[in-house]
Amino acid sequence: MKHTLAILVENKSGVLTRVAGLFSRRGFNIESLAVGVTDNPEISRMTIVVSGDDHVLEQVIKQLNKLIDVIRVSDLEPGETIERELALFKVKVDKGNRSEVMQIVDVFRAQIVDVGVKSLIVGVTGTNDKIDAIEKLLRGFGIVEVVRTGTVAMNRGAKTVKPGK
């Protein structure tokens, strides 16, 4: 089962190591991890996507909560969550297939962010699934390089993940 965790942490050096260390110690594989500062500059927010046994996940969440620098851990509800990821694909092109690539980019509402003589860079945001889908199509032309940010996620509606009182 896949879970998306939103984790608020103190914006200090070493915190990422503490968090990542816990996952590896429990044999828990991180599928993606994204981190950035929040509206409060003292607090960073991590979005970690993991898949694994629910019992182990419960342990990991409890262990995360024990870290002094972890302020809050929230296991986001799949149906109630907006998830986005950004990816860049460097794709091999020639005169013959350039327009075909452009069409795919249009359909996915992606963007061409760089044009070279023999390659293009396609930038796309969306859910993990959408990015997987466009990647599959672009593969046909030859992907030279891929970079993905990892998923960031937020509750729909009024619900928030905030430090609390």
Place this chain on the structure above:
Amino acid sequence: MGKKTRMTGARALIESLYAEKVDVMFGYPGGVLLPIYDELYDADIDHILVRHEQAAAHAADGYARATGKVGVCLATSGPGATNLVTGIANAYMDSVPMVAITGQVPRPLIGNDAFQEANITGITLPITKHNYLVTDVNDLPWIIKEAFHIASTGRQGPVLVDIPKDVTTDEIDFEYPEKVDLRGYKPVKTGHKMQIKRGAEAIIKARRPVIYIGGGIISSNASKELLELAETINAPVTTTLMAKGAFPDTHPLCVGMPGMHGTKYANFAIQESDLLIAIGVRFDDRVTGKVDSFAPNARIIHIDIDPAEISKNVRVDIPIVGNARSILKMLVEFISELNKSKSTTTQWMKKVEKWKQLYPLKYLMDKSLKPQYIVEQINELYPDSIIVTEVGQNQMWAAQYFKYTQPRTFISSGGLGTMGFGFPAAMGAKKGRPDKVVFDIAGDGSFQMNSQELATVVKNDIPVIVAILNNGFLGMVRQWQDLFFDKRYSFTSIDDSVDFVKLAEAYGAFGLRVTKPEEVGPALKEAVDSLRPTVIDFVVEREENVSPMVPAGAAINEILDLEA
């Protein structure tokens, strides 16, 4: 607080330790610690210079366990810091409050593989409750404040503070903070009322309850409340290695230790119980044996300060998170309101009593010198002692054959099982409780792992008594080879390692050798009366086994008798 005073970081550290009421610490100097040691030269802190940093950590640990206060140790950067690692891991596994302070190379050199640089915050990440690298002298006071707070509250544990040398020479307008404010650390204190009520109701309904207690009773000072619970509901109490002394071994409801080398009757009681009341325990595999067959008929109430312990190894029916002492108080109140009459467990107690009579702990006493007999003699002559142990057979015999009646009188490396822990921990315990007779019940193997501390106890006049149960073997490992590897004693014989009497004398300690049962009592008296640090070399039966025993991976009622 008073007005701010200008001072160096080193001085500020000492002032901070004063503010935390630290009066004893264990340490070893080095280059980056020179400014701190210069302050310690005339500080009002009893600094004990050890002979190996590992011993400083274990001594701080023993001091903490004997007193309930936070133990403090200090080591230099690089090898000094890495020598603390085993001691820190040991304290972490047994939830012992400790602050370990390490020197670090100056800030501009960090990360350059400078001389004696080790990334000790990185190394100790998984074995500390929290750790700090001080990067600005102005952070030092609040970091020390937080370190002591975190070490001593919630589920206790070691905290490490790494201080670069140039931070100790920088100046600060010192003021010690009055409170800490950690938004990521708010340990639960009182338990959830509804959960406690559910617990009380389950207890009322139970016909075969067993109370299973661990170190949490000792760290929360809940012995009195536990006694009240046990007597109110008239249920047997089984005490893990970490809980020895939390409930009197002499009490009729006490059934001794559970698990691998526990009593048969404790294990049988757990397996037949319909309600296990687990308090301040973590369902360690040495207790549960094969986990799927552990307490198969019981619902489980689990009281613990650490939410992460709930349902970690064994699924729990009624979790209650919080301080054991405050929860037990409430629990007993609810039970009394529900008007529990003792009679509902009378049948059960009769059964437990019968098991106790049928399957007592026993060993074969003949003319030879038996290790169990030595422990019994110590108990007979000095029942109020603090007993510290090493690891191995000596540890199990010390747990089985001494009757502990007070908390903080049995000190042993439980979770990590660290050979070499006992002697320095005994030294720490004696510093904390100079009024007590302190024994280290030792193995000949374990003692050799930190015997250099004989110098420390002699120089500082810390009269602990090391009672070596000298079997010339790494006995516990030999026992497994005996039982499961066809008696192929591969690299476990350590006989004739050293003359322990002469070793003691070489350091200026008192040394004695005992080879016959009738010499045991007189030797113990001679040692205690000497008021000197003493090593007694008890030359015991070489191949005695610890009995009974649950083989690894078996259910705890599949327990074997091994005595000859």
